Amino acid sequence: xxxxxxxxxxxxxxxxxxxxxxxxxxxxxxxxxxxxxxxxxxxxxxxxxxxxxxxxxxxxxxxxxxxxxxxxxxxxxxxxxx
Numbered sequence: 307x308x309x310x311x312x313x314x315x316x317x318x319x320x321x322x323x324x325x326x327x328x329x330x331x332x333x334x335x336x337x338x339x340x341x342x343x344x345x346x347x348x349x350x351x352x353x354x355x356x357x358x359x360x361x362x363x364x365x366x367x368x369x370x371x372x373x374x375x376x377x378x379x380x381x382x383x384x385x386x387x388x
Contacts, residue, residue: 310358316342316345320342320345321338321385323341324337332382332383334380335352335380338355338359342355364385364386366383366385367381369381369382370382
């Protein structure tokens with residue numbers, strides 16, 4: 307059994323909740339983290355979330371945007387058809 311399978315299932319559930327609530331096809335990293343932390347007991351760091359999103363085939367990165375006036379970047383994701 308692969309590591310972090312339970313965490314990945316919670317991330318997928320956060321995707322579905324956000325997409326159904328906002329009626330959108332793509333979700334950014336900040337939205338996923340906020341939803342995950344709101345619905346889980348322990349939460350997740352941005353670094354771990356981004357690492358899992360990049361390495362799992364069920365998530366696909368769409369684009370990355372830089373927030374004006376800062377050095378922060380926001381990446382938009384979607385659930386890939388696996």
